[in-house]
Amino acid sequence: DSGVTQTPKHLITATGQRVTLRCSPRSGDLSVYWYQQSLDQGLQFLIQYYNGEERAKGNILERFSAQQFPDLHSELNLSSLELGDSALYFCASSAGTGALNEQFFGPGTRLTVL
Amino acid sequence: TQLLEQSPQFLSIQEGENLTVYCNSSSVFSSLQWYRQEPGEGPVLLVTVVTGGEVKKLKRLTFQFGDARKDSSLHITAAQPGDTGLYLCAGTDNYGQNFVFGPGTRLSVLP
Numbered sequence: 001d002s003g004v005t006q007t008p009k010h011l012i013t014a015t016g017q018r019v020t021l022r023c024s025p026r027s028g029d030l031s032v033y034w035y036q037q038s039l040d041q042g043l044q045f046l047i048q049y050y051n052g053e054e055r056a057k058g059n060i061l062e063r064f065s066a067q068q069f070p071d072l073h074s075e076l077n078l079s080s081l082e083l084g085d086s087a088l089y090f091c092a093s094s095a096g097t098g099a100l101n102e103q104f105f106g107p108g109t110r111l112t113v114l
Numbered sequence: 115t116q117l118l119e120q121s122p123q124f125l126s127i128q129e130g131e132n133l134t135v136y137c138n139s140s141s142v143f144s145s146l147q148w149y150r151q152e153p154g155e156g157p158v159l160l161v162t163v164v165t166g167g168e169v170k171k172l173k174r175l176t177f178q179f180g181d182a183r184k185d186s187s188l189h190i191t192a193a194q195p196g197d198t199g200l201y202l203c204a205g206t207d208n209y210g211q212n213f214v215f216g217p218g219t220r221l222s223v224l225p
Binding site for chain 2: 002004033035042043044045048056058090092098099100102103104105106107108
């Protein structure tokens, strides 16, 4: 158990819909990262927040947005869903920011878009 | 865009054999990390290498960072079924902000 929690574990929805994925970091961690893992694209970095502020942005679509709240939990919002958005979405947390801070990954949310 | 390639894509070996998997790029990375991911779970960090030519050992696993910081290798000695999983390498650019993962090597160690 990494100490990072993600809800829901599974999510099934239809094209065009909007969903929200939730992540609670390990106690004391200030950084939260979101990743998307699909069979054809592998693990893709989406976005990082540090203590409530956006820190780094990767391959995140404009239809996707995220935020980190004062209690440090984070939400990833996916809108106008397409079939290709079906994937595993992972949240990770670390104490600080930068490559040398170990990231602890949650168990993931499996999103299926029908 | 920085990209990481991994080889082989799949590897199936018998328990007790040795193996090496590779992570290569045309770009320089400030650091490289190796993760192992098991089905239904998130990746777990194995090691971070930051200095060109660096070698780190973790029990039966030996990690090496290339002199030019563009490639890395993972060598497993006397593989065990518990080593089965997806091995991912990940790199960070010099600003420490762009996290890039390779496609992974899926290792299966048969008893």
